[in-house]
Amino acid sequence: MDVVAHAVSAASHPLDPLSPDEIAAAASIVRAERNLGPGMRFETIVLHEPADASDRRAFVSTYDIATGNMFEATVSLTQSAVLSWVPRPGAKPRIAPDEFLMAEDLIKKDPRFIAALALRGITDMSLVCADPWSCGAFGHAEEEGRRLIQAIVWVRNRPFDNQYAHPVEGLTGLVDINAGEVISVTDTGVVPVPRGEGNYSERFQTTWRKGLKPIEVVQPEGASFTVNGYGVEWCGWSFRVGFTPREGLVLYDLAIQDGDARRSVMKRVALAEMVVPYGHPQGVHPRKNAFDCGEYGIGVLANSLTLGCDCLGTIHYFDAYVNRVDGTAMVIPNAICMHEEDSGILWKHTDFRTEVVDVRRARRLVVSFIATVGNYEYAFYWNLYLDGTIEFDVKLTGIINTAGLMPDGSVGRGTLVAPGVVGHIHQHVFNVRMDMAVDGPNNTVVETDMVADPPGPDNPWFNALRVVETPLLTEKAAQRRTDPQASRFWKIVNRERRSPLGHHPGYRLVAHSALRTPAHPDSQVGKRAGFVTNDVWVTPTRADERWPAGDYVNQSQGGEGLPAWTAQDRKVADTEITVWHSFGHNHIPRPEDYPVQPAVHCGFLLQPYGFFDRNPTLDIPPAKSAHSCCA
Numbered sequence: 267m268d269v270v271a272h273a274v275s276a277a278s279h280p281l282d283p284l285s286p287d288e289i290a291a292a293a294s295i296v297r298a299e300r301n302l303g304p305g306m307r308f309e310t311i312v313l314h315e316p317a318d319a320s321d322r323r324a325f326v327s328t329y330d331i332a333t334g335n336m337f338e339a340t341v342s343l344t345q346s347a348v349l350s351w352v353p354r355p356g357a358k359p360r361i362a363p364d365e366f367l368m369a370e371d372l373i374k375k376d377p378r379f380i381a382a383l384a385l386r387g388i389t390d391m392s393l394v395c396a397d398p399w400s401c402g403a404f405g406h407a408e409e410e411g412r413r414l415i416q417a418i419v420w421v422r423n424r425p426f427d428n429q430y431a432h433p434v435e436g437l438t439g440l441v442d443i444n445a446g447e448v449i450s451v452t453d454t455g456v457v458p459v460p461r462g463e464g465n466y467s468e469r470f471q472t473t474w475r476k477g478l479k480p481i482e483v484v485q486p487e488g489a490s491f492t493v494n495g496y497g498v499e500w501c502g503w504s505f506r507v508g509f510t511p512r513e514g515l516v517l518y519d520l521a522i523q524d525g526d527a528r529r530s531v532m533k534r535v536a537l538a539e540m541v542v543p544y545g546h547p548q549g550v551h552p553r554k555n556a557f558d559c560g561e562y563g564i565g566v567l568a569n570s571l572t573l574g575c576d577c578l579g580t581i582h583y584f585d586a587y588v589n590r591v592d593g594t595a596m597v598i599p600n601a602i603c604m605h606e607e608d609s610g611i612l613w614k615h616t617d618f619r620t621e622v623v624d625v626r627r628a629r630r631l632v633v634s635f636i637a638t639v640g641n642y643e644y645a646f647y648w649n650l651y652l653d654g655t656i657e658f659d660v661k662l663t664g665i666i667n668t669a670g671l672m673p674d675g676s677v678g679r680g681t682l683v684a685p686g687v688v689g690h691i692h693q694h695v696f697n698v699r700m701d702m703a704v705d706g707p708n709n710t711v712v713e714t715d716m717v718a719d720p721p722g723p724d725n726p727w728f729n730a731l732r733v734v735e736t737p738l739l740t741e742k743a744a745q746r747r748t749d750p751q752a753s754r755f756w757k758i759v760n761r762e763r764r765s766p767l768g769h770h771p772g773y774r775l776v777a778h779s780a781l782r783t784p785a786h787p788d789s790q791v792g793k794r795a796g797f798v799t800n801d802v803w804v805t806p807t808r809a810d811e812r813w814p815a816g817d818y819v820n821q822s823q824g825g826e827g828l829p830a831w832t833a834q835d836r837k838v839a840d841t842e843i844t845v846w847h848s849f850g851h852n853h854i855p856r857p858e859d860y861p862v863q864p865a866v867h868c869g870f871l872l873q874p875y876g877f878f879d880r881n882p883t884l885d886i887p888p889a890k891s892a893h894s895c896c897a
């Protein structure tokens with residue numbers, strides 16, 4: 267196991283993420299031209315997209331904690347100038363990691379909070395954990411104009427103990443992070459704090475399972491990929507790696523080699539938003555509707571990965587650079603992992619007459635990052651396969667957001683996972699934004715259903731099936747949901763081209779993790795996360811239409827993003843299109859999810875469909891592992 271290479275320094279390609287120096291320079295340029303005073307903070311400093319090859323540009327969003335005013339700037343790093351300055355009235359920036367700790371510090375010093383904890387026998391404040399949660403927009407008059415964090419409270423039994431085993435139910439506090447002020451402390455009544463142990467960490471584990479012998483990944487000739495800056499080539503695939511504080515990993519210009527031609531598939535793809543609504547109607551819990559991209563920034567929360575633990579084999583790491591609120595850069599070393607994995611058989615056939623056996627091994631290139639959002643971990647994997655398949659796989663792990671019992675001792679809307687500890691019902695809904703470019707820029711989505719023919723002279727044995735293909739021509743027509751009865755999928759095709767077989771080259775979206783969100787239209791999710799209502803949306807590609815729940819999601823009123831854009835009902839056929847896919851995990855917690863959750867998966871596939879004229883992997887050489895032996 268070894269590290270192939272490390273970080274890249276200066277920008278060598280227009281799509282390279284901003285370097286730490288470029289992040290700091292963008293902040294300095296904005297400060298020099300548009301200083302907002304001592305309360306000036308920076309929400310976002312990223313590469314401006316679409317990237318300009320002749321002028322290196324940054325997008326900057328900045329705000330003033332004294333006034334709450336927010337502005338967006340386009341900054342030329344080449345010319346050291348602010349090119350545009352746009353006020354965003356009413357917008358509230360994301361909650362930054364520095365602000366998490368500030369909010370916790372403030373609430374833990376509040377006498378009302380200290381007194382409420384004392385009623386529960388908790389007096390050692392060093393053991394108290396007040397997790398900072400986004401607040402949503404509930405229309406309470408005292409919250410108007412403020413930028414808020416809601417504290418949800420747990421306590422450790424001793425240092426390093428898992429606090430999520432000990433929810434302090436009924437107690438919460440509201441902090442204005444711009445004013446640096448605790449607005450209120452709410453105590454709905456003392457519920458006994460469960461004190462049973464719920465530890466998972468190595469330091470607490472006293473016995474270990476025996477009999478696990480090492481499995482080592484050996485790549486004696488190194489990895490099959492090559493890396494040039496942020497550009498990657500692997501077994502016919504090529505793409506560029508990017509990273510933003512809000513989305514985390516971005517892939518650009520995904521293309522695959524076909525004979526002498528390099529054929530494009532996607533121009534840009536990234537996780538665009540996610541929301542985690544909780545289903546318990548009392549206390550602090552209706553507040554819990556976390557938009558982990560729009561409210562916190564899933565990229566800012568990326569882990570530094572550990573060699574030999576998070577991914578195995580011959581690894582290439584990319585560092586990530588994100589801005590802090592003071593305009594300086596934070597380096598997240600080894601934020602993105604890239605490696606190859608064996609993935610079983612690619613194909614096999616035994617000619618039973620000749621007894622000739624052909625089998626080929628499949629492998630995938632995995633590009634991934636893992637984010638820690640408070641109690642929870644999300645691991646995001648883009649898997650590229652030899653046959654042209656693209657897979658997005660999300661692993662959900664970490665610790666469920668625990669709660670205590672109801673005042674009457676009942677469990678409420680959840681599952682008892684330990685004595686006195688409840689995991690409330692919730693969902694995780696993701697939305698991925700895909701700028702498609704299947705065999706060229708102009709694409710069309712075609713919905714494909716399989717239906718049975720009615721009985722009749724042409725169907726005497728009632729077996730006739732037919733494929734019904736419906737091109738989705740406008741935005742409203744392209745708001746679609748899965749239909750298991752019709753085994754529905756969607757093809758993204760280029761209708762300007764035909765293969766020698768006569769097919770429009772395409773990729774199909776297999777939406778295997780679609781889920782329904784039974785949210786009321788007037789709920790926080792109903793109003794603010796409109797993207798959950800359809801599994802597929804299609805829009806004409808616009809650089810300024812990036813965020814499916816709106817540009818600024820923190821305490822947003824809703825109605826922005828996909829529902830608003832698609833109300834225009836623009837044409838989405840034979841043009842540059844963006845496909846948005848919502849999917850997720852329905853989480854009714856299990857006792858087995860506690861105290862730390864074995865990873866569960868959700869995601870989707872994009873498979874070539876008439877893109878190639880035949881199986882494109884006949885040229886994969888047979889291989890026999892030299893390390894395989896009989897036990």
Ligand code: NI
Pocket residue numbers: 662666692694853
């Ligand atoms: Ni969950």
